[in-house]
Amino acid sequence: MxxxxxxxxxxxxxxxxxxxxxxxxxxxxxxxxxxxGDAGLLGLGFPEEVGGAGGxxxxxxxxxxxxxxxxxxxxxxxxxxxxxxxxxLYRFGRPDQMREYLAPVxxxxxxxxxxxxxxxxxxxxxxxxxxxxxxxxxxxxRGTKLFITNGGIADIIVVAAxxxxxxxxxxxxxxxxxxxxxxxxxxxxxxxxxxHSSDTRELIFDDCFVGANRVLGEVNxxxxxxxxxxxxxxxxxxxxxxxxxxxxxxxxxxxARHRKAFGRPISSLQAIRHxxxxxxxxxxxxxxxxxxxxxxxDAGADAAQATAMAKLFAAQVANDVAxxxxxxxxxxxxxxxxxxxxxxxxxRVLRIGGGTxxxxxxxxxxxxxx
Amino acid sequence: MDKVAVCVKHVPDGRMRIDPxxxxxxxxxxxxxxxxxxxxxxxxxxxxxxxxxxxxxxxSMGPPQADDSLRTALAMGADRAVLVxxxxxxxxxMLATSRVLAGVLDRERPQLTIFGQxxxxxxxxxxxxxxxxxxxxxxxxxxxxxxxLEGALRVKRQTERGDDVIExxxxxxxxxxxAINEPRYVSLRGQMAAKRKPLETLTLGELGIDPSSVGVxxxxxxxxxxxxxxxxxxxxxxxxxxxxxxxxxxxxxxxELL
Numbered sequence: 001m002x003x004x005x006x007x008x009x010x011x012x013x014x015x016x017x018x019x020x021x022x023x024x025x026x027x028x029x030x031x032x033x034x035x036x037g038d039a040g041l042l043g044l045g046f047p048e049e050v051g052g053a054g055g056x057x058x059x060x061x062x063x064x065x066x067x068x069x070x071x072x073x074x075x076x077x078x079x080x081x082x083x084x085x086x087x088x089l090y091r092f093g094r095p096d097q098m099r100e101y102l103a104p105v106x107x108x109x110x111x112x113x114x115x116x117x118x119x120x121x122x123x124x125x126x127x128x129x130x131x132x133x134x135x136x137x138x139x140x141x142r143g144t145k146l147f148i149t150n151g152g153i154a155d156i157i158v159v160a161a162x163x164x165x166x167x168x169x170x171x172x173x174x175x176x177x178x179x180x181x182x183x184x185x186x187x188x189x190x191x192x193x194x195x196h197s198s199d200t201r202e203l204i205f206d207d208c209f210v211g212a213n214r215v216l217g218e219v220n221x222x223x224x225x226x227x228x229x230x231x232x233x234x235x236x237x238x239x240x241x242x243x244x245x246x247x248x249x250x251x252x253x254x255x256a257r258h259r260k261a262f263g264r265p266i267s268s269l270q271a272i273r274h275x276x277x278x279x280x281x282x283x284x285x286x287x288x289x290x291x292x293x294x295x296x297x298d299a300g301a302d303a304a305q306a307t308a309m310a311k312l313f314a315a316q317v318a319n320d321v322a323x324x325x326x327x328x329x330x331x332x333x334x335x336x337x338x339x340x341x342x343x344x345x346x347x348r349v350l351r352i353g354g355g356t357x358x359x360x361x362x363x364x365x366x367x368x369x370x
Numbered sequence: 371m372d373k374v375a376v377c378v379k380h381v382p383d384g385r386m387r388i389d390p391x392x393x394x395x396x397x398x399x400x401x402x403x404x405x406x407x408x409x410x411x412x413x414x415x416x417x418x419x420x421x422x423x424x425x426x427x428x429x430s431m432g433p434p435q436a437d438d439s440l441r442t443a444l445a446m447g448a449d450r451a452v453l454v455x456x457x458x459x460x461x462x463x464m465l466a467t468s469r470v471l472a473g474v475l476d477r478e479r480p481q482l483t484i485f486g487q488x489x490x491x492x493x494x495x496x497x498x499x500x501x502x503x504x505x506x507x508x509x510x511x512x513x514x515x516x517x518x519l520e521g522a523l524r525v526k527r528q529t530e531r532g533d534d535v536i537e538x539x540x541x542x543x544x545x546x547x548x549a550i551n552e553p554r555y556v557s558l559r560g561q562m563a564a565k566r567k568p569l570e571t572l573t574l575g576e577l578g579i580d581p582s583s584v585g586v587x588x589x590x591x592x593x594x595x596x597x598x599x600x601x602x603x604x605x606x607x608x609x610x611x612x613x614x615x616x617x618x619x620x621x622x623x624x625x626e627l628l
Binding site for chain 2: 003006009010038039040041044048053054055059
């Protein structure tokens with residue numbers, strides 16, 4: 001059985017039945033952590049020595065695609081933990097940090113989050129202001145983070161903070177913070193347009209002490225560490241866009257075959273059938289860009305351009321396809337109970353999270369030496 | 371115990387077709403591991419995980435493409451697989467099949483052999499019984515719970531009146547239902563590992579089985595005829611134009627079914 005078939009079977013049996021309730025209650029179904037961990041779906045791309053499940057970025061992309069077909073909100077939760085936060089622990093953690101913090105994340109025993117964004121610094125990572133001031137054998141963290149996915153459910157949070165004055169490129173350090181630590185608290189869950197089953201919070205650091213042994217990687221090298229880990233994050237988000245578009249196509253095709261107008265199924269009307277064919281083509285093109293980015297990264301080649309293109313294109317395709325699918329459904333698509341309304345709402349954030357469309361275009365323009 | 375064998379079957383995936391000439395199932399299309407056998411494998415793997423066994427072997431008889439299903443068994447965690455594939459075995463009924471499986475099990479001598487209750491294609495649900503008879507081993511079917519004891523097995527058998535709790539000496543044969551466990555998902559690591567695990571393909575000759583005792587000649591059953599089920603007669607289809615409920619109600623009322 002191919003890996004994609006295993007992911008598809010897992011999602012159909014274990015995820016899809018939970019979507020309606022999770023969206024309604026705006027809560028991630030916690031039982032999924034261990035189930036995904038047992039199935040080896042939380043440690044893809046990590047070697048077995050650190051508790052990983054083997055595989056590569058392409059397998060992570062395939063999983064992301066299949067999860068996002070069911071629900072973006074459910075998908076993003078484990079994807080952030082294992083494939084956006086955990087890579088920082090793996091790439092830059094010491095062996096003891098990997099044992100204590102990485103291994104339990106890769107098996108679903110613990111949840112991780114990555115906290116970089118602040119109220120006044122998103123794409124501009126170098127502009128963060130949360131400060132880490134040396135204190136005894138460690139640092140005191142002071143400031144806030146915003147829009148942090150898994151903020152309220154994470155056990156382990158990788159936090160970016162300023163550790164020196166001047167240019168942010170050479171003054172950021174990442175730290176490992178544990179939930180429940182003194183001086184660390186989370187705000188109320190933020191209500192969002194989409195991704196309803198994911199947890200998004202403000203994180204508040206009020207003189208939160210972090211020992212020097214919880215510095216992740218090198219002091220003042222955090223900016224570069226964050227930039228390196230962005231590549232994986234972008235492939236995951238792009239793959240989620242492909243999965244979302246695929247789900248919209250499946251739902252729209254089924255609906256168009258069944259729904260009649262002017263005495264025949266609307267799938268026989270040129271306006272609809274051509275739109276569906278367009279959706280299909282766009283989605284396939286996005287999928288190939290995503291797979292290309294993953295394959296290049298897996299081969300150790302420079303994937304910067306491919307990743308930026310995949311993220312930009314797949315996010316835009318997801319939005320276009322979701323919009324077209326609502327149009328296929330007509331009035332029914334405007335109802336929350338339609339299978340496409342959730343995807344329509346979930347699509348929008350894909351053009352923002354993990355580097356906006358504009359950031360991807362800037363990366364591409366720079367690579368063109370403009 | 372050192373060895374648990376699981377007998378598995380490669381069954382057609384999705385729609386089944388019967389070849390009208392041979393009156394046999396067309397096994398040329400895509401196939402998959404029989405769903406009940408996933409439960410059997412899971413139970414064997416749990417015994418091994420709990421250090422109750424050192425080796426799990428998947429055993430099957432089928433066409434060459436049945437090795438797909440054996441790879442799935444290996445990916446789930448079985449240590450090795452044995453496939454008996456021989457043109458002379460094609461067309462075997464359950465008695466003939468039981469001779470082949472018993473031949474493999476006689477060679478392997480596992481302490482415990484687990485079957486899924488039935489196959490999704492033939493739904494025979496007697497193969498385990500025939501195999502146990504040929505090997506002269508105790509057999510219990512409809513097993514929903516299994517505990518390994520010292521040289522013995524305690525099982526719960528589901529019946530229409532309640533559960534029987536049975537102790538049986540090892541070696542033994544059991545057939546499990548899908549209520550016994552929830553099969554694990556194949557992990558990517560398992561899939562990679564499966565490629566390196568031994569999958570042995572045997573002919574009847576290599577197993578020392580007389581070809582005339584299996585296949586069509588060795589089978590005691592003959593399919594005389596095949597027919598599609600008779601139609602249900604005239605039916606009425608009601609499309610919902612906003613009055614479907616009333617129409618169904620009046621249909622039932624007219625026939626005094628309400």
